[in-house]
Amino acid sequence: MKEIPKKQIIETIRNLCIEANTNLPESHLAAMRRALEKEESPLGREVLERLLENADVARERCIAFCQDTGYAVFFVEIGSEVKIPDGELGEAINEGVRRGYEEGYLRKSIVRSPIDRTNTGDNTPAIIYYEPVPGDTFELTMLVKGAGCDNMSALKMLTPAEGVEGMKEFIVETIEKAGPNASPPVTVGVGMGGPFEKAAMMAKKALTRPSGEPNLDPEVAKLEREILDEINATGIGPAGYGGTETALAVHIESFATHIAAFPVAVNLDCHSHRTAKASL
Amino acid sequence: MSEPIRLETPLSFEDVEPLKTGDVVLISGVLFTARDAAHKRIAEAIEDGSPLPFDPSGQIVYFTGPAPARPGHALGPAGPTTSSRMDSYSPLLIERGLRGMVGKGVRSEAVRDSMHEHGCVYFGAVEGTAALLADRVKEAEVVAYEDLGSEAVRRLVVEDFPVVVVNDLRGGDLYREGREKWRRKRTPPPA
Numbered sequence: 121m122k123e124i125p126k127k128q129i130i131e132t133i134r135n136l137c138i139e140a141n142t143n144l145p146e147s148h149l150a151a152m153r154r155a156l157e158k159e160e161s162p163l164g165r166e167v168l169e170r171l172l173e174n175a176d177v178a179r180e181r182c183i184a185f186c187q188d189t190g191y192a193v194f195f196v197e198i199g200s201e202v203k204i205p206d207g208e209l210g211e212a213i214n215e216g217v218r219r220g221y222e223e224g225y226l227r228k229s230i231v232r233s234p235i236d237r238t239n240t241g242d243n244t245p246a247i248i249y250y251e252p253v254p255g256d257t258f259e260l261t262m263l264v265k266g267a268g269c270d271n272m273s274a275l276k277m278l279t280p281a282e283g284v285e286g287m288k289e290f291i292v293e294t295i296e297k298a299g300p301n302a303s304p305p306v307t308v309g310v311g312m313g314g315p316f317e318k319a320a321m322m323a324k325k326a327l328t329r330p331s332g333e334p335n336l337d338p339e340v341a342k343l344e345r346e347i348l349d350e351i352n353a354t355g356i357g358p359a360g361y362g363g364t365e366t367a368l369a370v371h372i373e374s375f376a377t378h379i380a381a382f383p384v385a386v387n388l389d390c391h392s393h394r395t396a397k398a399s400l
Numbered sequence: 401m402s403e404p405i406r407l408e409t410p411l412s413f414e415d416v417e418p419l420k421t422g423d424v425v426l427i428s429g430v431l432f433t434a435r436d437a438a439h440k441r442i443a444e445a446i447e448d449g450s451p452l453p454f455d456p457s458g459q460i461v462y463f464t465g466p467a468p469a470r471p472g473h474a475l476g477p478a479g480p481t482t483s484s485r486m487d488s489y490s491p492l493l494i495e496r497g498l499r500g501m502v503g504k505g506v507r508s509e510a511v512r513d514s515m516h517e518h519g520c521v522y523f524g525a526v527e528g529t530a531a532l533l534a535d536r537v538k539e540a541e542v543v544a545y546e547d548l549g550s551e552a553v554r555r556l557v558v559e560d561f562p563v564v565v566v567n568d569l570r571g572g573d574l575y576r577e578g579r580e581k582w583r584r585k586r587t588p589p590p591a
Contacts, residue, residue, distance in 0.1 A: 161582055163422065163564070167526055170562075174529045184477045187467045187530045187550075225476060227467040227550050237437070239549060268482045268505075268527065300575050301482050301505035303527045355583030359504070359526045361422075361564060362578020391528040 122199070122256040124400050126207030132398050133216020133246075136262045137192060138224035140396035141184045144175045147330035148307070148368070148393045155305055155358075155365040164363025168305075171358075171391055182224075186392035188266040189226040192217045193247040195325060199257040210248060218242040229267070249321070257399075261328045264394035269306060270387070272298035275320055278382040287312060287384045288347055294386045295351050295367065300360020303390030307331060308351065308370045311385040313377035322373035323387035328395050332369045344370045358391070368393075404562070410458030411499035413519045419565045421572030425523065426560040431462040431502065433554040435481050438545055439489040446492050453544030453553040457497030460523075464502075465550040466534070475540040475556065479530030480504040483522070487511050494520045502563055506575055512567055523563035524574065536561045 149172065156168040178185040194213055204212065221228055221243040230244065231237040247265075274294045278286045291310060298306075311322025334341035348370045357363020377383065402424065407415060409429030419425065432454050434442065445452055463486055466478035483490075483503030490501065491514040502523045507515075515522060525533060539557040546552050566574045 161578070163578070164582075166424075170526060170529045170532060174532045177531045177535075178477070181470075181531070183470060183473075183531050183534075184467045185531060186528055187465060187477045187479050188481070188527070189467060225468045225470050227465065227476070229465075229550075271482070299506055299579070300524070301484065303504065353584045355579040355581065357578060357582055359524065359564075360575050360578070361524070362574070362580075362582045364582055364584075391526075 122202050122258070123205050124202060124258060126204055126212045128400060129204065129209065129212040130216040130219065132260065132400060133213050134220040134223065136260060136396045136398055137217055137220025137226065138182070140262050140264045140394045141189050141224060141226050142182050143179045144185055144393070145330065145395050147332065149175060151331040151368040152305070152391070155368055159358065159363050159365045161357055161361070161363035163361045164358040164365060167358035167361060168365070184226055185394065186266060187227055188229060188268065188392070189221065189243070190229060190264040190266045190394075191247050192221070192243055193263040193265050193324070195249050195251065195261040195263070195328060197251045197253050197257055197259040199253050199255045201256040202258045213246050213248055214244045217244050217246045260398045260400075262396045263324070263328050266390055266392060269298070269302040269390040272302040273323070273385070273387045275316070275383070275385040277316065278384055280380070280382050282382065284343065287382070288350060290384055291347055291386050292350050292354065294388070295356070296354055298388060299356055302388045303392065304356055304360055304366050305358055305368045305391055306366070307389040307393045308347070308367050309387040309389065310370065310372040311375070312372060312383065313375040314383060315378070315381070316383055318375055319383040319385035320387070322375060323385035326371035326373045327387060327389050327393070329371045331393070335372055335374070337374065340372050340374055344372050406560075409460055411460065412458065416499055416519060416521045417569055419521055419568050420570070421565050421568045421574045421577060423565040425563050425565060427460065427563060428559050428561070429557070431460050431556045431558055431561065432543075433462050433464050433466070433478070433556060435463050435465050435551055436485055437548050437551040438553050439486050441545055443489050443492055454555070456493045458499055460500035460502060461493060461498060462502040462556065467530070467550070473534065475534050475537040477530035478534050478537065479527035480525040481527070483507055490514070494518050507567060515567060516569060516571065519569060521565060521569065522567035524566040525563050533561065
């Protein structure tokens with residue numbers, strides 16, 4: 121049995137919150153630099169240059185890259201041989217978020233409920249997804265999820281007859297509808313298969329993959345490339361001012377589904393694409 | 401790209417009239433911040449006939465809810481939020497002389513009509529440049545609704561605050577025109 125004290129989890133979560141919000145992942149920055157090389161619109165290039173400059177400033181001064189420091193979303197892979205002897209994991213994560221958002225000068229953006237819109241004051245509750253795994257693995261992946269792009273996300277229950285072409289249409293249509301509101305260039309998380317909620321979960325998790333890392337299934341990876349090309353044909357461009365680079369990456373996660381179903385969920389992430397990982 | 405145009409607030413009709421979609425503008429002077437909750441209260445104040453947090457005449461509203469400032473900074477990171485959530489409220493301020501709005505994302509037809517009728521321009525800022533934008537803020541002071549925290553109305557004094565004209569007074573729309581200009585034919589699916 122591997123024992124991880126509660127204090128260590130709190131500290132790790134605190135640091136992840138600050139790290140994710142102030143230091144954009146290298147794979148995402150590299151994708152933005154590639155987009156800057158390819159972008160044909162002068163205004164689009166200007167936007168990409170400013171985004172990269174903003175990333176430098178945020179990292180150097182340890183301030184948030186974007187004021188919307190989002191929902192604190194965690195994917196937790198927890199091994200069957202891992203134990204927290206002195207506390208409960210969910211509590212520890214929420215305490216870490218509380219400290220990270222306060223000590224990192226991050227905005228508290230969570231309200232109690234859609235109808236009682238009182239701010240909770242500390243950016244909790246965190247959004248936590250647990251995945252039990254064998255062994256003594258304990259891996260935390262944080263996604264800082266802004267609302268502007270989350271608001272432009274969508275899910276469709278396609279029929280098997282609508283198939284891959286129907287899926288492509290739906291994804292591109294979602295991007296077209298989002299336009300500038302999703303703060304492009306976006307990262308596109310897609311979940312296909314499973315029942316309704318599984319598709320949405322996969323779409324969110326797909327966003328945590330290093331930018332541009334293809335799906336291991338070559339057929340799915342080919343779809344990712346084709347859809348990326350179609351999205352970049354829309355002309356929406358950086359900040360929606362028009363241009364050739366509308367998305368930096370399309371990540372598809374796939375799962376078994378029903379003989380009658382072809383669910384597709386599209387979760388968009390804005391140019392402030394913020395993830396961080398830690399293993400204990 | 402053309403040379404940036406420099407504007408100083410307060411703005412007159414003559415200041416905003418020549419602006420064209422796609423123009424890069426550097427704003428100096430005052431911006432008032434307000435987003436969802438503050439707009440709701442402003443609308444309620446108008447309905448009740450109570451005083452507004454600021455006189456909108458000649459002013460610019462910036463749709464933002466800044467992050468907390470580190471010591472030594474006037475304001476924390478402060479990029480624009482999605483403007484469409486303010487669509488139902490914006491005409492109330494535009495009718496009262498508002499000359500500009502800074503945000504991101506598409507505005508409704510009703511807002512665009514109101515802007516056209518009363519002489520108000522919509523500027524875009526880039527959300528993911530929040531840290532850089534905060535650098536252009538020299539002073540920040542909460543002027544109303546302090547209980548709203550990040551969503552309170554703040555009076556910002558800015559220097560060369562960079563924006564782009566999205567909707568001008570001639571019906572121009574950078575989001576629509578930009579997309580049309582750079583759209584290419586989608587690769588047809590393999591036969």
